[in-house]
Amino acid sequence: xxxxxxxxxxxxxxxxxxxxxxxxxxxxxxxxxxxxxxxxxxxxxxxxxxxxxxxxxxxxxxxxxxxxxxxxxxxxxxxxxxxxxxxxxxxxxxxxxxxxxxxxxxxxxxxxxxxxxxxxxxxxxxxxxxxxxxxxxxxxxxxxxxxxxxxxxxxxxxxxxxxxxxxxxxxxxxxxxxxxxxxxxxxxxxxxxxxxxxxxxxxxxxxxxxxxxxxxxxxxxxxxxxxxxxxxxxxxxxxxxxxxxxxxxxxxxxxxxxxxx
Amino acid sequence: xxxxxxxxxxxxxxxxxxxxxxxxxxxxxxxxxxxxxxxxxxxxxxxxxxxxxxxxxxxxxxxxxxxxxxxxxxxxxxxxxxxxxxxxxxxxxxxxxxxxxxxxxxxxxxxxxxxxxxxxxxxxxxxxxxxxxxxxxxxxxxxxxxxxxxxxxxxxxxxxxxxxxxxxxxxxxxxxxxxxxxxxxxxxxxxxxxxxxxxxxxxxxxxxxxxxxxxxxxxxxxxxxxxxxxxxxxxxxxxxxxxxxxxxxxxxxxxxxxxxxxxxxxxxxxxxxxxxxxxxxxxxxxxxxxxxxxxxxxxxxxxxxxxxxxxxxxxxxxxxxxxxxxxxxxxxxxxxxxxxxxxxxxxxxxxxxxxxxxxxxxxxxxxxxxxxxxxxxxxxxxxxxxxxxxxxxxxxxxxxxxxxxxxxxxxxxxxxxxxxxxxxxxxxxxxxxx
Ligand code: SF4
Ligand code: SF4
Numbered sequence: 001x002x003x004x005x006x007x008x009x010x011x012x013x014x015x016x017x018x019x020x021x022x023x024x025x026x027x028x029x030x031x032x033x034x035x036x037x038x039x040x041x042x043x044x045x046x047x048x049x050x051x052x053x054x055x056x057x058x059x060x061x062x063x064x065x066x067x068x069x070x071x072x073x074x075x076x077x078x079x080x081x082x083x084x085x086x087x088x089x090x091x092x093x094x095x096x097x098x099x100x101x102x103x104x105x106x107x108x109x110x111x112x113x114x115x116x117x118x119x120x121x122x123x124x125x126x127x128x129x130x131x132x133x134x135x136x137x138x139x140x141x142x143x144x145x146x147x148x149x150x151x152x153x154x155x156x157x158x159x160x161x162x163x164x165x166x167x168x169x170x171x172x173x174x175x176x177x178x179x180x181x182x183x184x185x186x187x188x189x190x191x192x193x194x195x196x197x198x199x200x201x202x203x204x205x206x207x208x209x210x211x212x213x214x215x216x217x218x219x220x221x222x223x224x225x226x227x228x229x230x231x232x233x234x235x236x237x238x239x240x241x242x243x244x245x246x247x248x249x250x251x252x253x254x255x256x257x258x259x260x261x
Numbered sequence: 262x263x264x265x266x267x268x269x270x271x272x273x274x275x276x277x278x279x280x281x282x283x284x285x286x287x288x289x290x291x292x293x294x295x296x297x298x299x300x301x302x303x304x305x306x307x308x309x310x311x312x313x314x315x316x317x318x319x320x321x322x323x324x325x326x327x328x329x330x331x332x333x334x335x336x337x338x339x340x341x342x343x344x345x346x347x348x349x350x351x352x353x354x355x356x357x358x359x360x361x362x363x364x365x366x367x368x369x370x371x372x373x374x375x376x377x378x379x380x381x382x383x384x385x386x387x388x389x390x391x392x393x394x395x396x397x398x399x400x401x402x403x404x405x406x407x408x409x410x411x412x413x414x415x416x417x418x419x420x421x422x423x424x425x426x427x428x429x430x431x432x433x434x435x436x437x438x439x440x441x442x443x444x445x446x447x448x449x450x451x452x453x454x455x456x457x458x459x460x461x462x463x464x465x466x467x468x469x470x471x472x473x474x475x476x477x478x479x480x481x482x483x484x485x486x487x488x489x490x491x492x493x494x495x496x497x498x499x500x501x502x503x504x505x506x507x508x509x510x511x512x513x514x515x516x517x518x519x520x521x522x523x524x525x526x527x528x529x530x531x532x533x534x535x536x537x538x539x540x541x542x543x544x545x546x547x548x549x550x551x552x553x554x555x556x557x558x559x560x561x562x563x564x565x566x567x568x569x570x571x572x573x574x575x576x577x578x579x580x581x582x583x584x585x586x587x588x589x590x591x592x593x594x595x596x597x598x599x600x601x602x603x604x605x606x607x608x609x610x611x612x613x614x615x616x617x618x619x620x621x622x623x624x625x626x627x628x629x630x631x632x633x634x635x636x637x638x639x640x641x642x643x644x645x646x647x648x649x650x651x652x653x654x655x656x657x658x659x660x661x662x663x664x665x666x667x668x669x670x671x672x673x674x675x676x677x678x679x680x681x682x683x684x685x686x687x688x689x690x691x692x693x694x695x
Pocket of ligand 2: 567568569570571572573574575589590593635636637638639640642
């Protein structure tokens with residue numbers, strides 16, 4: 001593969017340019033070892049398609065989503081305001097992100113604080129390119145393979161995005177099997193609302209185990225996700241069930257990147 | 262002809278009417294104890310939502326069997342109330358079956374239609390009783406449904422069955438009287454459902470049959486008034502409140518959390534940014550988030566009164582499904598109980614958070630919106646949970662320790678994890694080793 005470029009907005013500005021699209025990486029995409037691979041996969045797709053993009057790099061900061069959902073409105077607003085100042089300072093108009101939590105917060109919550117951007121999730125972004133015929137995939141490894149997609153609450157119920165991830169998977173001629181609870185009835189992975197950052201309250205089961213059992217019962221060999229939290233929770237679930245040899249959890253961006261034509 | 266039955270009728274109607282009006286004002290007053298929230302924008306979208314969700318029962322149809330049975334009761338309720346109009350006029354004017362002479366043959370068609378609906382309501386109520394008490398559908402047997410809520414659910418079904426039987430019994434007695442050519446009983450034609458009861462009543466002498474007919478009439482009309490009053494104290498208030506409640510639905514994307522403008526003002530002044538309208542009187546700002554029911558918005562309080570206790574929210578809640586204490590239905594029921602208590606002046610140093618709802622419950626919420634999606638009348642339990650989390654985090658600094666650590670990480674490292682901000686772009690280097 002030719003050399004991958006990951007320009008930062010600051011670099012571009014020093015050349016007098018503004019990127020068409022800002023790729024908002026998010027904290028998980030920057031620091032989580034597993035999700036960093038998704039960040040890389042998506043970067044490769046952007047490179048492959050010649051998209052004019054840049055990242056904030058070291059200047060990026062947490063959107064504040066986990067703070068807000070755990071009740072710390074002050075901290076959220078501090079984060080949001082400084083992010084908005086940064087984004088506006090660079091003249092950013094369009095943002096794409098691989099994290100549904102970042103997506104939801106910047107898209108729906110920043111406008112109340114004066115930050116107005118055209119925000120898309122990477123699945124919708126890729127679906128758009130697929131529909132335009134710019135993104136071409138070959139079924140390859142995934143052709144006819146049983147894949148189940150785990151809906152992220154923050155994409156699905158929160159923002160009504162159910163079709164983009166599914167359309168991408170279907171473009172691979174994969175055998176998309178649905179879990180019993182899917183789309184509007186999807187079951188949370190258990191990590192939203194700040195749960196990722198603390199132990200679950202006492203109960204008789206962890207949410208991710210319940211969900212993993214459901215995913216495994218479809219017989220799918222690939223569990224596709226589109227969210228860093230879902231990715232972690234489902235991977236942990238698969239490990240807990242000692243199925244990591246047979247079943248893999250992958251982000252849709254990774255699956256598409258592997259199948260680029 | 263004596264006026265006594267008419268006078269009794271007016272008195273019998275006036276008492277429950279007075280009590281109902283008083284109760285409605287009380288509920289309205291309680292709802293208005295909530296904090297302001299603007300839900301007056303976009304009226305065309307709001308009417309549409311109300312039409313689809315409340316009038317059209319759209320969300321009920323996620324579960325087709327109960328939806329169909331509920332629809333029968335709902336349509337029966339709407340249509341049979343037309344018959345009640347005739348009851349009321351007959352009662353006031355001292356007439357009997359006032360509409361019969363005017364409607365001619367159509368009266369028979371209308372009456373038969375009512376009878377079929379009455380039978381539909383009756384059957385649905387019986388099936389619902391079986392679902393609750395014999396099959397024990399899981400969502401009706403959760404801990405918060407013990408005691409009064411279970412009783413409330415059963416009572417209403419039994420009252421409805423009794424009211425429907427009264428209509429059929431009255432019609433049957435009427436037909437017997439018609440067949441005996443007793444003066445004052447108009448020809449109604451054969452009424453298909455109640456005629457099955459005719460052989461039973463036909464055994465009695467005319468006096469007793471007349472008494473049966475009147476008895477059923479009074480039972481039905483008094484029953485309806487008592488029912489209406491009862492409803493205002495019961496979860497069945499949803500039959501009225503579903504309409505305004507869906508009109509004032511949250512029309513924003515479900516993932517969007519309501520901004521706290523008071524915080525915005527403070528954050529802006531901390532950052533030295535221009536503040537548009539500083540709060541007129543800081544003392545009036547109240548607390549951050551919600552400790553008690555009156556800290557919630559009026560909409561959350563209206564929702565508490567609109568909740569049907571159907572438990573669809575709880576059945577979908579991932580926390581509840583995995584055995585955690587959280588039940589969004591219980592959040593709504595607690596809120597209602599608490600605002601009622603405040604309305605009755607029995608506050609006694611208690612509060613919603615702590616005495617009704619525990620931190621363990623709210624901390625289990627994943628903000629997944631399964632509850633708001635499931636609710637057939639667009640109730641938002643998550644809004645209440647979030648306001649309480651806000652109170653705990655900002656007023657008490659009482660969030661779980663690991664959340665406080667997460668807050669500290671965001672503050673110092675600009676990420677919820679303890680990583681150096683300078684490492685944020687390291688992923689790009691990994692590419693070289695890829
Ligand atoms: S938003 Fe919270 S209360 Fe509602 S279903 Fe999800 S976890 Fe349960
Ligand atoms: S909040 Fe809605 S779904 Fe939950 S019990 Fe009440 S009416 Fe039913």
